[in-house]
Amino acid sequence: MSAVRVGVFGLFGSGNLGNDGSLQAMLDYLRAEHPEAVVDALCGGPEVVAARYGIPAKRLNWYRGEYRTASRAGAIAAKGLGKLVDVLRTGAWVRRHDVVIVPGTGVLETTLPLRPWGFPYSLFLLCAAGRLSGARVALVSVGAGVIGNRPTRALTRWSTRLAAYRSFRDVQSRDAMRAMGVDTARDEVYADLAFSLPTPPRDEGHAEVTSSLPTPRRSSAQRPRGPVCVGVMDFHGSNDDRARAEEIHRRYLDGTTRFVRALAEDGRPVRLLTGDELDRPVVDAILDAVDSPLVTAAGTASLEDLMKETAAADTVVATRYHNLICALKAGTPTLALSYSAKSDTLMAEMGLGEYCHPAREADADRLLEQFRELEGRSAELRRILSERNLAAARRVEQQFAALTAALFLTTAPTHTSREAR
Template identity: 45%
Template sequence: MRSPGRQDAGGPPRVAFFGLLGSGNLGNHGSLDAMLAFVRDRHPEAQLSCVCSGPEEFERQYGIPSIAMTWYQAHGPGRTRPADVARKAFGKVADLVRMPRVLRGFDVVIVPGMGVFETTLELRPWGFPYALFLMALSASLTGARVAFVNVGANVAREWSLRLLFTGAARLASYRSYRDTYSRDAMRQMGLRTSGDEVYPDLAFALPEPPPVEHPPRTVGLGVMAYRGTNADRDQADEIYAAYTAKIVEFARRLVDEGYRIRLVTGDPSDLAVVEAVYDDLRATRPEVAEKRLVHEPAATLGELMTHLAGVDLVVASRYHNVLAALKLSKPTISISYGTKSDVLMEQMQLAEFRQPIRTLDVARLIDQFRGLEARAPRVVPVLRARNAEYVEALERQYDVLSAALFGAAGVAAEQEDQRWK
């Protein structure tokens, strides 16, 4: 049974956002920005905080009181490797006591979107998955409602990850997923999902920037520092080198055909691939490198969308680079590292314009690019219609969330049944 909290006593609800925030990942912050706008618009009386991986940076950017997610993040690494290992081990035990203290007094803990139940990139069970489970357990002990809002998932192979993922999800008061694939993945891992909902990714609720004038034949190229998954740790360097070489080759081909490239990223680690593209063109095409390449850092997903508003087509790897382009109704090719990107492209009727990142073929990518460019006038209206549907679906979800998390009155029961599939 949920213990009384400040909200039950009549005070303003205390809301904590939880996740890998403050570390520079634009996709994670895009989901947060959408959920933050919802809470501030519908529940302006709420007192906001954040429990995250980069509290100092988060507080600087948002002005919201923040605290480190784990003891280790709060106290920092040891001076030597043995000392660091010891601090990490101690931190896992210390967090058993620390996490309930951190969450004590909160009424609601929101995990805003993000692929929190995914293993598409390198992930250690006793890192974020452990912190996520400990958060859900601590919240249940201290009386807070936990909400996983439009999160992503895939079937984890490791039993430890399955236990941590499903354990955290079972303790939640509210769960929703950004696609049916994610919900099905949680069901396959043993979670009962009959009452869970599916809505579009939260980033589709972000405001769309105005059109940006730009030179003709400008292409958005979204890159990432891809090193494979947990199963690929021994080959991570080779995987990264192969992917980067293909991106460099593709960029060179575009420049040779007269295109201008706007490079975009989604995480600070991606800048190494940006530099690889610049280095290659400065060496092989010095006369046009500075004229045909442009890269401007983006601090938010909103800024990234402003940059993409100034392109004609997009070719991207990171999920939220692809999503941001589609949100702007830009004809897009996905270089996919996970099923989530494939599902998104299928929903947008662009399934033929994708490739798996591990088997990326540059010649085929050029053919896909030419085909999409020719079809662009027919693609754009389809994307605009789909975007309008997504915005409406998310507005309906906000009514459901208000009732589930804040006890808002006046939400008709039938609205819960009109959820987007």
């Protein structure tokens, strides 16, 4: 019998470190537990995925400008044609597999601006093709939220119903799908797949990251204070906030900038972190506005890099969900500039629920109050995080064991016969 053929599906290789970290976690599991599996990807950045992860990869969408705004008639027509071509492309790709896995990420939510005919449509094509061809599509430890936009809601609901296996990374995600009419009685909750990734030792990361930082100003009576990581985001609100997007962004940027400036004026080294290529303009705006040698930008190409940065910090203040995961996993006291329920849920699960601040209402003065309170409890919170990280890692191990039982122990390779038909 031929080896089981496994496809992985998602917006990998497109510049989002959280998406790529979820892919890395899944590939680590497949290589350790199912080394015989033949793995390839249908993804956003196939060249990056092939080079970085060593697996064959195809582009998710036929039209290369799928995620750019189309204003001219030619671009609009090309997008429309791409939707039709993608039906055939996705179906042909799915038919070549026994199992197709969507590993983690918030594929069932609209916490950021999202059009229904973008990724929600692609996910629906995947799940429908799996049901028609017999390939088992698995949504593994995914994030979800209640969706207001009716076309997006319908596509997401049908995608979830058509999947052969699904699990969620938190209870609020499962509850959101139940609220949208999906029967989740048999669906389990585990943890975000990134909790299975290795954590760098704190001392190693501290030596590597802080060696080039300026020495903070302090009196002889003050204890030495390490750097603060501030994870920023090109934040414009959710899918339902399009009318207020620029106002929300200005408020977020102003509050974050004032907070960073206050830290620098207090002599604290600040490392600005991103989680997506889209976040770079926010970093540049803060650097221009603060103009201090104590404020520097970190170059991060993976969740491993992010974890090294956060492990080197005394404290982390971050917006993006996987920036928070990296900081919490590194055991560093963390304050969330929260933009959705998933961040609040994560912080509560890790024992830091009181240290959330709404990203839409970024208030530098209140942030500083919460930050100082957080630092005052640093030793206690590090002990709590150590315990919670062990529990989260165990839940991901349980997820992988459940995935093996559900998909691999009952899946006979059938792709050879499919291709022959």
